[in-house]
Amino acid sequence: MDNLDLAIRKNRTTNATITLSHAGLPVTDQEILVQQKNHKFLFGSNWGESTLALANGELSGKAKEQAELRSERFVQLFNQATLSFYWARFEPRRGEPQTERIRNVARWYAAHGCLLKGHPLCWHTLTADWLLEMSNQEILSAQLARIERDVADFAGLVDQWDVVNEAVIMPIFDRYDNGITRLCKEMGRIELIRAMFDTTRAVNPQATLLLNDFDVSPAYDILIEGCLAAGIHIDVIGIQTHMHQGYWGVERTQSVLERFERFNLPIHFTENTILSGKLMPPEIVDLNDYQVSEWPSTPDGEQRQAQEVVLHYKTLLAHPSVQAITWWDLSDGGWLNAPAGLLHKDHSPKPAYDELLKLVKGEWWLSPTKITTDAQGQFTFNGFLGDYEIFIDTRKIPFSLNEKGTASLSIEL
Amino acid sequence: MDNLDLAIRKNRTTNATITLSHAGLPVTDQEILVQQKNHKFLFGSNWGESTLALANGELSGKAKEQAELRSERFVQLFNQATLSFYWARFEPRRGEPQTERIRNVARWYAAHGCLLKGHPLCWHTLTADWLLEMSNQEILSAQLARIERDVADFAGLVDQWDVVNEAVIMPIFDRYDNGITRLCKEMGRIELIRAMFDTTRAVNPQATLLLNDFDVSPAYDILIEGCLAAGIHIDVIGIQTHMHQGYWGVERTQSVLERFERFNLPIHFTENTILSGKLMPPEIVDLNDYQVSEWPSTPDGEQRQAQEVVLHYKTLLAHPSVQAITWWDLSDGGWLNAPAGLLHKDHSPKPAYDELLKLVKGEWWLSPTKITTDAQGQFTFNGFLGDYEIFIDTRKIPFSLNEKGTASLSIEL
Numbered sequence: 001m002d003n004l005d006l007a008i009r010k011n012r013t014t015n016a017t018i019t020l021s022h023a024g025l026p027v028t029d030q031e032i033l034v035q036q037k038n039h040k041f042l043f044g045s046n047w048g049e050s051t052l053a054l055a056n057g058e059l060s061g062k063a064k065e066q067a068e069l070r071s072e073r074f075v076q077l078f079n080q081a082t083l084s085f086y087w088a089r090f091e092p093r094r095g096e097p098q099t100e101r102i103r104n105v106a107r108w109y110a111a112h113g114c115l116l117k118g119h120p121l122c123w124h125t126l127t128a129d130w131l132l133e134m135s136n137q138e139i140l141s142a143q144l145a146r147i148e149r150d151v152a153d154f155a156g157l158v159d160q161w162d163v164v165n166e167a168v169i170m171p172i173f174d175r176y177d178n179g180i181t182r183l184c185k186e187m188g189r190i191e192l193i194r195a196m197f198d199t200t201r202a203v204n205p206q207a208t209l210l211l212n213d214f215d216v217s218p219a220y221d222i223l224i225e226g227c228l229a230a231g232i233h234i235d236v237i238g239i240q241t242h243m244h245q246g247y248w249g250v251e252r253t254q255s256v257l258e259r260f261e262r263f264n265l266p267i268h269f270t271e272n273t274i275l276s277g278k279l280m281p282p283e284i285v286d287l288n289d290y291q292v293s294e295w296p297s298t299p300d301g302e303q304r305q306a307q308e309v310v311l312h313y314k315t316l317l318a319h320p321s322v323q324a325i326t327w328w329d330l331s332d333g334g335w336l337n338a339p340a341g342l343l344h345k346d347h348s349p350k351p352a353y354d355e356l357l358k359l360v361k362g363e364w365w366l367s368p369t370k371i372t373t374d375a376q377g378q379f380t381f382n383g384f385l386g387d388y389e390i391f392i393d394t395r396k397i398p399f400s401l402n403e404k405g406t407a408s409l410s411i412e413l
Numbered sequence: 414m415d416n417l418d419l420a421i422r423k424n425r426t427t428n429a430t431i432t433l434s435h436a437g438l439p440v441t442d443q444e445i446l447v448q449q450k451n452h453k454f455l456f457g458s459n460w461g462e463s464t465l466a467l468a469n470g471e472l473s474g475k476a477k478e479q480a481e482l483r484s485e486r487f488v489q490l491f492n493q494a495t496l497s498f499y500w501a502r503f504e505p506r507r508g509e510p511q512t513e514r515i516r517n518v519a520r521w522y523a524a525h526g527c528l529l530k531g532h533p534l535c536w537h538t539l540t541a542d543w544l545l546e547m548s549n550q551e552i553l554s555a556q557l558a559r560i561e562r563d564v565a566d567f568a569g570l571v572d573q574w575d576v577v578n579e580a581v582i583m584p585i586f587d588r589y590d591n592g593i594t595r596l597c598k599e600m601g602r603i604e605l606i607r608a609m610f611d612t613t614r615a616v617n618p619q620a621t622l623l624l625n626d627f628d629v630s631p632a633y634d635i636l637i638e639g640c641l642a643a644g645i646h647i648d649v650i651g652i653q654t655h656m657h658q659g660y661w662g663v664e665r666t667q668s669v670l671e672r673f674e675r676f677n678l679p680i681h682f683t684e685n686t687i688l689s690g691k692l693m694p695p696e697i698v699d700l701n702d703y704q705v706s707e708w709p710s711t712p713d714g715e716q717r718q719a720q721e722v723v724l725h726y727k728t729l730l731a732h733p734s735v736q737a738i739t740w741w742d743l744s745d746g747g748w749l750n751a752p753a754g755l756l757h758k759d760h761s762p763k764p765a766y767d768e769l770l771k772l773v774k775g776e777w778w779l780s781p782t783k784i785t786t787d788a789q790g791q792f793t794f795n796g797f798l799g800d801y802e803i804f805i806d807t808r809k810i811p812f813s814l815n816e817k818g819t820a821s822l823s824i825e826l
Contacts, residue, residue, distance in 0.1 A: 168631055172672070188675075189635060190642045218581055219632035222602060226639020229603045259585070262601075 004250075004311075007318035009382075012041065012364070014407045017380045018390070018399070022413045026377025033391040035368040040385035040402065041317065042115060042268070042324035043360055044080025045342075047105060048331070052084075055108035056101050070331055070347040071108075077342075077357050081109040082270070082326050083158065085118045085150060086126035094130050094142075099153050106157050116158045117326075119270075120165035120212065121147050122196045124173050124180040131179025136186050139179040144199045151203040160208045162238060162270065163196050168215040168223055175286070189223060194232050201233065212238030212270050216256045224263055237263065240271040242328065244280040244287055244338060247308040253315045261321045268324040269316055276305035276350055277339035290336060297332055297339035297350065306351035309342070313356060317364075417663075417724075420731035422795075425454065425777070427820045430793045431803070431812070435826040439790025446804040448781040453798035453815065454730065455528060455681070455737035456773055457493025458755075460518060461744065465497075468521035469514050483744055483760040484521075490755075490770050494522040495683070495739050496571065498531045498563060499539035507543050507555075512566050519570050529571045530739075532683075533578035533625065534560050535609045537586050537593040544592025549599050552592040557612045564616040573621045575651060575683065576609050581628040581636055588699070602636060607645050614646065625651030625683050629669045637676055650676065653684040655741065657693040657700055657751060660721040666728045674734045681737040682729055689718035689763055690752035703749060710745055710752035710763065719764035722755070726769060730777075733817075 018034075020027040050067035051074065053059050059067050074081070083106055084090070091097040106116050122143060131139045151161065164170075170192070171184040184192045193211065200209055211227065211234050213220045227234060237260050241248065248256075260267055276297040280290045316322045328334070332341040342353035349357075364384050371379045383401055390397045392413065401407050431447075433440040463480035464487065466472050472480050487494070496519055497503070504510040519529055535556060544552045564574065577583075583605070584597040597605045606624065613622055624640065624647050626633045640647060650673050654661065661669075673680055689710040697703050729735045741747070745754040755766035762770075777797050784792045796814055803810045805826065814820050 168635070172631065185675075188638050188642075190638050217630075217632060218585060219630060219635055222581070222632055222636045222639060225601050225603050226635060226642055229601075229639055229643035262598075 004314040004318045008314060008364070011320045011404055012317055013382050013384050014401050014404050015380065015382050016401055016407045016409065017378055019408070019410045020373055020377045020379075020390075020392075020413060021410065026373075026375075027392075027413060028373055028375050028377050030373045030377075030392065031370060032373065032379070033368050033370055034366065034379075034381065034388060035391075036366040036383060036386055036388050037398070038079055038113060038387040039360065039364070040387075040400075042080040042326075043078050044082060044114070044117070044324060044326040045074060045078050045330045046082040046119070046271075046326065046328055047084050047109075048074065048329075050331075051108070052101070052105045055105040066347060070343065071112075073343060073347060073349065073353070074330055075109075075112040075114065077353065077360055078327075079114055080117065080324060080326065081114040082117045082119045082162075083109075085120065086123070087128045087146065088126040090150070091128060091146070094128070097150070099150070103154070103157070106154065110157060115160065117160035117162065117210075118150070118154060118158045120162040121150070121200060122163065122180060122192070123165035124170050124178050124184070125166070127178050127180045132177065134179065136183050139183045140187075140195070143180070143183070144195065147196065147199045148203050151200050151207070155204045155207070159204065159206055161200055161210065162212040163200050163209045164193050165212045166214060167193055167211065168213055168217075168219045190226050190230050190232070193227055194230065197232055197234065208235045210234070210236045210238040210268060210270070212240065214240035214242065214271075216259070218259075221259050224260070228263065234265065236266045236268050236323070238268050238270040241269055241312075242271060242273040242287060244273055244275060244290070244336070244340070245282055245284070246279050247274050247312065250311060250315050253312070254319070257316075257319045257321065261319070265321075266323040267319075267321045268326070269322060270324070270326050271328040272312065272325060273328045273335075273338070273340045274305050274308045274312060274352070275339050276301040276341075276352065280338075287336065292337065295337050295339055297341075297344060301339065302350045302352065306355045309352040310355050310359065313359065417727040417731045421727060421777070424733045424817055425730055426795050426797050427814050427817050428793065428795050429814055429820045429822065430791055432821070432823045433786055433790045433792075433803075433805075433826060434823065439786075439788075440805075440826060441786055441788050441790050443786045443790075443805065444783060445786065445792070446781050446783055447779065447792075447794065447801060448804075449779040449796060449799055449801050450811070451492055451526060451800040452773070452777070453800075453813075455493040455739075456491050457495060457527070457530070457737060457739040458487060458491050458743045459495040459532070459684075459739065459741055460497050461487065461742075463744075464521070465514070465518045468518040479760060483756065484525075486756060486760060486762065486766070487743055488522075488525040488527065490766070490773055491740075492527055493530065493737060493739065494527040495530045495532045495575075496522075498533065499536070500541045500559065501539040503563070504541060504559070507541070510563070512563070516567070516570070519567065523570060528573065530573035530575065530623075531563070531567060531571045533575040534563070534613060535576065535593060535605070536578035537583050537591050537597070538579070540591050540593045545590065547592065549596050552596045553600075553608070556593070556596070557608065560609065560612045561616050564613050564620065568617045568620070572617065572619055574613055574623065575625040576613050576622045577606050578625045579627060580606055580624065581626055581630075581632045603639050603643050603645070606640055607643065610645055610647065621648045623647070623649040623651040623681060623683070625653065627653040627655065627684075629672070631672075634672050637673070641676065647678065649679045649681050649736070651681050651683040654682055654725075655684060655686040655700060657686055657688060657703070657749070657753070658695050658697070659692050660687050660725065663724060663728050666725070667732070670729075670732045670734065674732070678734075679736040680732075680734045681739070682735060683737070683739050684741040685725065685738055686741045686751070686753045687718050687721045687725060687765070688752050689714040689754075689765065693751075700749065705750065708750050708752055710754075710757060714752065715763045715765065719768045722765040723768050723772065726772065
């Protein structure tokens, strides 16, 4: 077991001692079955257009079968789903939000045990075109009203939000005019972030609120420091890692973690991409500039991807600050048409999917295990933090392991 | 006259109407002499080791003559001097600061009409080695005590300070261990800046306090925003421009100005370098990595330097936010042994010096000019903001032009 595996055991598991009693007496020498039901760690991916269509009853025949396959593989591996709230798509015409359509897919994922996150509430890309007609004051009002409406509409269902996306580049983004860049130029990054976070939190005080960025330079580090020094309450630091130009490797990933761990905030790796085909050339600065009609997944690329995915997930799980990893595009054919999926376009698994599943539901997972309690009515096991069940005869008793290290639980039958 | 020249006239000059009166009556048809004595704009350079030695009576013979030549050319062109307070040199042994030696050169420059700035109070490079023995709490105490002592010792003589230098890189600087990087890692950039600024201002409330950096990326922009949002009072944004790898050009300079003008704070270009020889290769990241034994100034390089210096100064004077430009190393043989001087090693002028002098004391300057007052006792002229004198017969009357646009002054003789 190498250093990463040891760190994962140290930071993600607990030595659990469970004591069973009945009418105040230990239940000794009792055979039980214990099994894990869920991870505390969030293993996620983004919505998927086909699952969105499926959950809204828009598919039939082969398309429906295909979507069902994708959705089945999603919930087999993942316990978290990021949902699309891009303003341009969510409300293409002012006053006509796609609330019901997104709510249907949110309910589908929730029913399949996934925690949900909305992405994003404020971003200069894919923002509403109709902001361009407005003054900055009107843009601000519309943006805050959008947050108030959508966060309220989804409260209890979606309680995690990427509140502001890519603020580092937001006021200097110059690819095209848009309302949010205009607003950020006037307000500054920090006051814009303050307005968005304060509004979101006021509507849903229970929600977990993220600042999210692809920039991992000192600029993002300093922006977070500035927000915190200005009294803005950020729950989680979101870091994108679209590695279309090559996997970062362990060392770079750890140096990024070292940069952001000092805030003592949880870190979510919100958008992870590792390709199973040709890499994007290094000279491309804005990934969106790389547009190709065909970008195949290759056998060699799939082997490489599988190794890199395993190393990436292990590196992140080994670090105690990381609480979530979200894969970006479960199946090929998503953003940039890149071979970025863990599944092929037909949703058949690539090696990376199989290897990740072996970890998440294998090496890092307690399958149904028979144990017999001792003379004190106790049994012990080392398990990953998460939700568990004990079966005793026909009874099923749930419990959770929430703290790493050691845990003692007493269960009265 | 091109756009830069027009903008310079607009932002740096005033149409002055001066009314002379005596015993309440206009002094009409009176011939006077008016001349400029100083610029409001700060044209500066750094101390120069030879002037430091000269002011301390450490030189004789040829070395003294050479230092006098350098010093003469300094005050012919400049009205601002940046003085060296590098902690490693200022206090190489704890408790033995070089206060008197720096005070002597400060007095020399002040006596020759130069406004003074101390550089820097807190920096990870050239900081005191003896901090390495200390805990972070002790380093902080020593750093604040150093500020309290030196700012008090020089108050009234040095009332401008580069308080914190290069904070963007400060906590991630990894070339060698040093006390200030350790401290900044623990405090964070913003709280370190707050401590240094608050302490400096408490000791000398009249002082002008700068944050200074070579980083002109969004990281510095965001750091300033963070400091201001956290309630830190910064008087001036300092921007270094060591252009050893080539002159930025007008467009890049203007885009940097556009990035920093939004804070509505004065901007000082604190450390300007344009070479008159071979450029440093573009692949060098830390300029200090380029160490050469010979780095000659060339005739072609001097022509290029002269053109670029003129364009650089014009670009900066054309922008209303800029209040100071400090040339780094008046004579060749300074930092990195680069051909960065406006003077050669023997202090003979390069074309850049001559061209700059033609602007600062020529095109942007009112030489002694005879004027006759009109029937209202008035005379008018367009002049650069700064200090002036009128001579009437044997009398000398000083006045200042402080506001661009138009100015009306009444002088009672």
